[in-house]
Amino acid sequence: MSKKNKRVTLQSKEEDRISYLPDSLVQHILSFLPSTKDAIHTTLLSKRWHNQWTRVPVLIFHSAGMPIKKFSRFVDYTLLLCDCSKIKKFHMQTGDNHHVQDFIWNIKISFAIRKDVEELILDFRFNYLQQYRLPEFLFKHASLVKLHTYDCNFVSMPNGSISWGNLKALNIEHCHFPSKAIENILRGSPSLESLELVSNTSISDEYVIVSNSLKKLVLKDFWSVRLQISCTNLEEFNLFGIFFTWNHPNLMNCPSLICANVDFECDEVFMGVDIEIISHFQRVKELKFGSQFIKILSALNLEGHLSPPLLNNKFLTLDRPNFEEHSGGIECALHIYHVLEKLVIKLPFYKSQRTTNLPDLNDSGENYWNSNREVFDCLASHLKIIEINGLCESDDKCKYILNFIEFLSARVLEKLVVILKDGGKDFVIQVSKKLLDFPRCSQHATVKLLCSN
Numbered sequence: 001m002s003k004k005n006k007r008v009t010l011q012s013k014e015e016d017r018i019s020y021l022p023d024s025l026v027q028h029i030l031s032f033l034p035s036t037k038d039a040i041h042t043t044l045l046s047k048r049w050h051n052q053w054t055r056v057p058v059l060i061f062h063s064a065g066m067p068i069k070k071f072s073r074f075v076d077y078t079l080l081l082c083d084c085s086k087i088k089k090f091h092m093q094t095g096d097n098h099h100v101q102d103f104i105w106n107i108k109i110s111f112a113i114r115k116d117v118e119e120l121i122l123d124f125r126f127n128y129l130q131q132y133r134l135p136e137f138l139f140k141h142a143s144l145v146k147l148h149t150y151d152c153n154f155v156s157m158p159n160g161s162i163s164w165g166n167l168k169a170l171n172i173e174h175c176h177f178p179s180k181a182i183e184n185i186l187r188g189s190p191s192l193e194s195l196e197l198v199s200n201t202s203i204s205d206e207y208v209i210v211s212n213s214l215k216k217l218v219l220k221d222f223w224s225v226r227l228q229i230s231c232t233n234l235e236e237f238n239l240f241g242i243f244f245t246w247n248h249p250n251l252m253n254c255p256s257l258i259c260a261n262v263d264f265e266c267d268e269v270f271m272g273v274d275i276e277i278i279s280h281f282q283r284v285k286e287l288k289f290g291s292q293f294i295k296i297l298s299a300l301n302l303e304g305h306l307s308p309p310l311l312n313n314k315f316l317t318l319d320r321p322n323f324e325e326h327s328g329g330i331e332c333a334l335h336i337y338h339v340l341e342k343l344v345i346k347l348p349f350y351k352s353q354r355t356t357n358l359p360d361l362n363d364s365g366e367n368y369w370n371s372n373r374e375v376f377d378c379l380a381s382h383l384k385i386i387e388i389n390g391l392c393e394s395d396d397k398c399k400y401i402l403n404f405i406e407f408l409s410a411r412v413l414e415k416l417v418v419i420l421k422d423g424g425k426d427f428v429i430q431v432s433k434k435l436l437d438f439p440r441c442s443q444h445a446t447v448k449l450l451c452s453n
Contacts (some may be wrong), residue, residue, distance in 0.1 A: 015120045023052065031058040031088075036078055054083040059112070060091040068094065072104060079111050085272065087115040090096060093123040104298070106135045121144040139188070142166060150174055154181050162188025173198040175306020196220075199241075219249060227382065239264055239277075240290070251280045263319065278311065278336070288317040289333060291326075291348070298329030302424060314341040314382075320348040327368040331403070340378035343408070347401065348392035349398040368400070369407040383410040390452075391431065393423040402431075405436045413445040419449050 021029075030039045030053055039053040059082070063071040071094070088110035092105070103356060112120065124132045131153040139156075140163045147164075148171040155178055167189045169433040177200060180239045186192065192211060206226045209217070214231045221241035227249040238261040251257070259283045281287050289297075316337050319329055334340070386408055405418070418435065420428060432449055 008330045010353070023055070027056045030056045033060075035060045035062050037062075037074075040078070044099075052082070054081050057084045057086060057088040058377060059087060063095040065095060075108055079108065082111075084115070087112050087117040089119040089121075091121040091123075092115045092340075093125075102133050102135070105132055107257070109135065110137065113141050115139075116143040118143060120144060121142075121148045122152055123148075123150040124152060125150045131176070139163070145169070147171070148173075154178060157181060157184065159184065164189040167192050169194040171196040171198075172200060175200045177202040181398050182207050182209060184436055186214075189213075194218075197222075226250075229254065232256065235259065237261070237281075241265070249277075249280075255283075256267060257281070257284050259286045259288070260284045261288040261290070261319075263288075263292050265292050265296075281313065282311055286315040286317065286320055287311075287313050291320040291322065294318060294321050294326050294329035294333070297332040298326035300332070301381060311336050311337050312339055313337060314339060315344075316340055317340070317344040317346065319346050321345065321396075322348075324397050327400070327404075334376045338377040339382050341382050342385040342387075344385060344387045345389065347388065349390055349392065369403045379408065379410040381412060383408070384412055384417070385413040386410075386413065387419070388417070389419045390421045391418060391423075392421045393427040398431075402434055405435070409438060409440060415446050415448070417448045417450065420449065423451065 026049070030042060033039050033042075036053070036056070036059050039056055042049050042053060059078070061071075061078075063073050066074070073093075090109075092108065101252070109120075109122070117434040120138075122132070122134075131151050133153040133156050134149070136156045136158060139158055140161075142163050142165045144164055144167050146169045147167060150171075150173045152175060154172075154175060157178065159180075161185055164185075168191060170185070170189065170192060173196075181202070182197075186195075186209065189211075191211060192213050194216040195209070195211075195214055197207075197220070198218075199221040206228065209227065209229045209231065211231050212233060214234055216236040216238075217231065217234055219227065219240070220238075228251040229249055229251050232253060233256050235256055236259045237251070237254070237257060238259075239249065240263050242265050262278065264279075278287075289316055314337075316329065316333065318333065323330070386405075388401065388405060391398065405416070410414075416435075418431070420431065423431075428449070428451060435449065
């Protein structure tokens with residue numbers, strides 16, 4: 001080969017490096033595409049790519065408005081050409097309102113089971129006429145590691161003979177359970193570490209969640225089911241959505257609980273009782289209150305008949321609080337946490353609306369935190385670290401937040417961190433001056449002002 005031809009060959013290789021990648025690496029790249037249909041389209045790139053998608057161990061099907069029969073045929077054709085020996089992920093999502101008989105989907109799912117699928121996502125949320133009934137063979141698939149179902153029916157679940165020995169994560173949304181279903185699932189999933197139950201109902205009026213392996217539990221939107229929880233190794237507990245007095249979770253035996261996230265709505269009639277749920281989290285290292293729960297605290301504090309239990313937790317996160325409307329709820333939280341050492345506030349993000357004028361950071365009239373508020377125990381002798389995350393220029397409530405920071409001048413404060421988001425240079429300078437002007441109860445405290453995009 002002449003030097004000229006050799007130089008041209010080397011140059012072409014440099015310009016088309018993807019075509020010279022090993023097959024295994026090409027297939028790995030294709031597995032990150034949004035859907036299998038996108039992977040198939042890569043065959044147009046070159047002859048080198050013609051059969052690569054057939055060996056990708058990730059199959060993702062979205063009907064995306066496609067007629068249900070056409071979508072079903074497309075899935076069947078794709079599975080027929082699939083040449084991988086093992087499937088890591090199989091995702092099926094329909095978007096058609098017409099009901100298709102269960103056996104049509106069973107055939108497709110059985111293909112994934114035969115290929116020892118590890119992660120299975122079955123999303124039939126748009127099939128309003130009838131929920132898809134999960135096939136009995138699915139409950140005996142021992143290779144399953146992750147399972148996520150939406151609008152699926154568990155009525156075919158065998159009684160007490162589930163074999164999910166390797167299942168680590170289970171997410172069940174919008175399901176109508178047969179009696180004792182949760183108990184059977186947990187009994188047949190000895191390795192389960194994460195369980196998410198969202199908007200589910202049951203023939204029984206009680207869920208009993210007992211597991212020695214479970215580390216994370218998420219519960220959301222339970223209308224009429226009581227919850228009894230006993231998980232000796234549970235580390236993270238999340239309570240979201242809508243709950244009522246009679247179905248609040250009862251944490252009977254959760255000694256390993258480290259983190260709890262509480263953000264639920266409730267009927268005003270039951271607010272006074274609902275607040276008692278936080279007594280379950282006495283030993284939790286980190287507790288997080290969402291905006292809805294802060295709203296409940298604020299309403300009860302305003303009515304003047306709130307007597308919540310004092311908590312010994314030392315780390316509290318307030319997520320997206322409204323400083324203009326729910327300062328009473330924030331005040332209540334400071335009262336409850338009488339030995340609080342670290343406070344983190346994650347502010348709601350307001351989409352930037354650039355104007356020629358900076359927000360007015362000076363208080364006009366009496367502000368909630370400028371009045372003679374109670375001197376809380378945590379401010380006097382415990383609070384050492386304060387982090388305010390997400391102060392942005394487009395937020396017209398900046399002055400309320402800064403007044404609150406001034407109020408938090410704890411005597412034993414060691415570090416104050418304020419993280420700005422979506423702010424210009426002038427806004428940074430203005431906030432800096434404001435922070436430096438605040439009186440300091442603690443002469444040893446350090447103040448950090450950080451910027452985040």
